[in-house]
Amino acid sequence: MQTTITAQALLPAQQRVQRPTMRVQHRQTACLGPQVSGMAVAHRRARRAAAPRSASLQVVAVASDAPKPTILVAEKLGAGGVEMLKEVGTVDCSYDMTNDELLAKISLVDAIVIRSATKVTREVFEASKGRLKVVGRAGVGIDNVDLAAASEMGCLVVNAPTANTVAAAEHGIALLCALARNVPQADAAMKGGRWERSKWVGVSMVGKTLAVMGFGKVGSEVARRAKGLGMAVVAYDPYASQEKAAALGVKLVTLDEALAQGDFFSLHTPLTPNTKGMFNDELFAKMKKGARIVNVARGGVIDDDALKRALDAGIVAGAALDVFSTEPPPEDNPLVSHPAVICTPHLGASTKEAQEEVAYEIAEAVISALNGELTPSCVNAPMVAPEVLKELQPFVALADGLGRAAVQLVQDSGFADVFITYHSPRGDDLDTRLLRAMVVKGMLEQITTSQVNLVNADLLAKKRGLRIVETVVPSDGTSALSLIEVAVGASKSKFSSAVVGDRIVVAGEVKSGLPFLTRVGGFDVDLALEGEVVLVRQTDQPGIIAAVSSEFAASKVNISFMTVSRVAKGTEAIMAIGVDEAPSAAVMDAISKIKGVQEVTLFSEKRAA
Numbered sequence: 001m002q003t004t005i006t007a008q009a010l011l012p013a014q015q016r017v018q019r020p021t022m023r024v025q026h027r028q029t030a031c032l033g034p035q036v037s038g039m040a041v042a043h044r045r046a047r048r049a050a051a052p053r054s055a056s057l058q059v060v061a062v063a064s065d066a067p068k069p070t071i072l073v074a075e076k077l078g079a080g081g082v083e084m085l086k087e088v089g090t091v092d093c094s095y096d097m098t099n100d101e102l103l104a105k106i107s108l109v110d111a112i113v114i115r116s117a118t119k120v121t122r123e124v125f126e127a128s129k130g131r132l133k134v135v136g137r138a139g140v141g142i143d144n145v146d147l148a149a150a151s152e153m154g155c156l157v158v159n160a161p162t163a164n165t166v167a168a169a170e171h172g173i174a175l176l177c178a179l180a181r182n183v184p185q186a187d188a189a190m191k192g193g194r195w196e197r198s199k200w201v202g203v204s205m206v207g208k209t210l211a212v213m214g215f216g217k218v219g220s221e222v223a224r225r226a227k228g229l230g231m232a233v234v235a236y237d238p239y240a241s242q243e244k245a246a247a248l249g250v251k252l253v254t255l256d257e258a259l260a261q262g263d264f265f266s267l268h269t270p271l272t273p274n275t276k277g278m279f280n281d282e283l284f285a286k287m288k289k290g291a292r293i294v295n296v297a298r299g300g301v302i303d304d305d306a307l308k309r310a311l312d313a314g315i316v317a318g319a320a321l322d323v324f325s326t327e328p329p330p331e332d333n334p335l336v337s338h339p340a341v342i343c344t345p346h347l348g349a350s351t352k353e354a355q356e357e358v359a360y361e362i363a364e365a366v367i368s369a370l371n372g373e374l375t376p377s378c379v380n381a382p383m384v385a386p387e388v389l390k391e392l393q394p395f396v397a398l399a400d401g402l403g404r405a406a407v408q409l410v411q412d413s414g415f416a417d418v419f420i421t422y423h424s425p426r427g428d429d430l431d432t433r434l435l436r437a438m439v440v441k442g443m444l445e446q447i448t449t450s451q452v453n454l455v456n457a458d459l460l461a462k463k464r465g466l467r468i469v470e471t472v473v474p475s476d477g478t479s480a481l482s483l484i485e486v487a488v489g490a491s492k493s494k495f496s497s498a499v500v501g502d503r504i505v506v507a508g509e510v511k512s513g514l515p516f517l518t519r520v521g522g523f524d525v526d527l528a529l530e531g532e533v534v535l536v537r538q539t540d541q542p543g544i545i546a547a548v549s550s551e552f553a554a555s556k557v558n559i560s561f562m563t564v565s566r567v568a569k570g571t572e573a574i575m576a577i578g579v580d581e582a583p584s585a586a587v588m589d590a591i592s593k594i595k596g597v598q599e600v601t602l603f604s605e606k607r608a609a
């Protein structure tokens with residue numbers, strides 16, 4: 001496989017819903033059904049019990065010697081989650097702040113936990129002056145967070161994608177039944193002293209068709225429950241799999257088919273540029289006359305004015321809305337006051353049980369993000385499924401180290417082309433996003449003052465005009481990768497032996513779980529990628545190794561690793577030497593003057609704190 005990084009790969013996850021890796025999670029959850037939530041809860045409980053956690057992949061880590069992070073909880077969060085946060089940081093629970101209050105506070109905190117009411121806009125990120133490292137969304141929808149601004153500023157956005165799925169689905173079903181049977185209207189009449197039996201005759205659900213729009217976690221749970229009510233269920237979701245639908249007895253259909261067949265519609269898409277105002281005049285005109293709509297997704301998915309027209313024209317017989325384009329909706333909102341509309345104030349996720357679990361799920365994600373770990377619920381970093389993440393973990397440091405090494409070998413002139421070659425038994429199935437971001441991170445950390453992390457690596461690469469070409473070469477072996485090669489398109493190197501053709505090339509492998517540099521240019525080496533590394537090219541002759549070592553010894557620089565590799569006896573050789581601290585310029589100069597030494601250079605594998 002050979003791929004050139006595309007604009008698509010740089011999109012925030014919310015807009016990349018069609019990526020296969022994003023779908024895997026949906027498929028797993030949806031196929032397993034209600035018990036999944038139970039399993040997810042059990043897993044979370046088990047993980048909570050299994051301390052201490054490992055801080056392995058540095059994403060946006062607050063340095064270990066830094067003071068405790070400050071975490072602002074801006075909306076009501078379950079007590080258990082707040083307690084978890086208190087174990088690791090100073091927690092400020094300030095609910096219902098105005099935007100000005102938020103702007104004033106945000107530069108004092110490392111993380112913020114929100115629900116759907118707090119808008120984390122570009123203005124908020126700018127006001128944080130770089131301190132804000134993590135936004136934790138205690139729920140699913142992240143349309144109230146400016147993901148582009150978060151990514152540009154290297155701020156990790158994590159959500160709680162599973163804990164409220166069942167609650168939202170149950171609320172969808174509750175609204176579906178209430179809508180079909182006019183429950184709120186009849187209740188209001190009775191409370192007003194009226195016994196209106198003939199006025200509130202409803203419609204039956206059994207045998208009717210429910211069109212689920214967006215067949216993800218909530219949509220599929222709604223579908224499962226609607227089947228139990230005896231409804232025929234079709235689903236429109238261009239990114240859902242046929243197998244998942246078939247497993248639930250649901251037929252995946254086109255948009256036009258869904259519109260033509262649905263007696264009831266249940267909306268479950270995220271709010272994205274693609275879905276904003278999706279339910280407009282054109283769509284309503286294609287619906288069966290008398291259809292009913294439930295929206296527990298996001299208000300913005302429906303064009304409010306178009307719905308009002310469809311209701312008034314009788315195309316839509318009734319709507320049940322939990323979500324609104326502006327929340328709370330203004331008092332004169334014509335939908336809220338419409339007699340054929342029933343409403344709840346964004347209650348989909350609001351069950352006692354769901355809120356407790358959401359709080360744990362988000363606290364866990366925020367803590368691990370602050371610890372610098374990669375969390376699977378990160379929505380603006382190149383995340384992969386947890387099992388893939390575990391497998392790639394050893395190679396993440398390797399990719400970072402090779403990027404770091406390659407860029408430091410470039411002489412003066414810049415470069416635009418980066419070639420990453422992965423040797424992997426997975427072939428085309430290898431998910432390279434994480435590794436690519438780490439190579440880029442390693443490179444950019446050397447050449448920019450911006451904070452670079454997995455969140456913004458791709459974005460910063462694009463801004464700098466880097467062209468990244470990735471190639472996967474099938475290889476033997478049982479681990480995910482056997483070798484990674486990183487080359488930059490530059491023929492002038494501080495170490496000319498690193499140049500092959502018109503590229504500076506380094507390659508490495510993971511050995512005993514640690515990243516090793518195994519090739520520089522055409523030379524094989526074998527050196528742990530850590531600390532400071534000195535490369536020496538010399539004529540292959542006796543005495544040089546001793547002469548170089550004694551220069552280090554004289555200046556009390558400890559050698560941790562050394563490998564020597566030569567082309568052929570008596571010709572050229574290179575030494576790769578790991579040293580505990582960077583030798584002085586004088587030592588480097590002295591080495592370069594040793595008879596037989598042709599060139600010497602130094603690069604650092606020290607990671608940014």
Ligand SMILES: NC(=O)C1=CN([C@@H]2O[C@H](COP(=O)(O)OP(=O)(O)OC[C@H]3O[C@@H](n4cnc5c(N)ncnc54)[C@H](O)[C@@H]3O)[C@@H](O)[C@H]2O)C=CC1
Nearest residue numbers: 141168214215216217218237239268269270296297348349
């Ligand atoms: N009212 C409430 O309190 C709650 C609302 N929600 C909202 O429910 C929605 C769904 O949540 P989940 O199921 O957890 O998300 P999900 O990501 O599991 O599912 C969303 C599905 O929508 C599909 N989709 C994306 N664009 C589409 C399009 N243009 N047309 C048709 N399908 C499209 C995706 O492929 C995906 O399968 C989100 O908007 C979320 O914010 C979720 C929980 C509670």
Ligand SMILES: O=C(O)C(=O)COP(=O)(O)O
Nearest residue numbers: 115116138139140141349
């Ligand atoms: O999880 C979601 O997407 C929700 O809409 C729930 O919102 P909430 O956390 O209840 O403000």
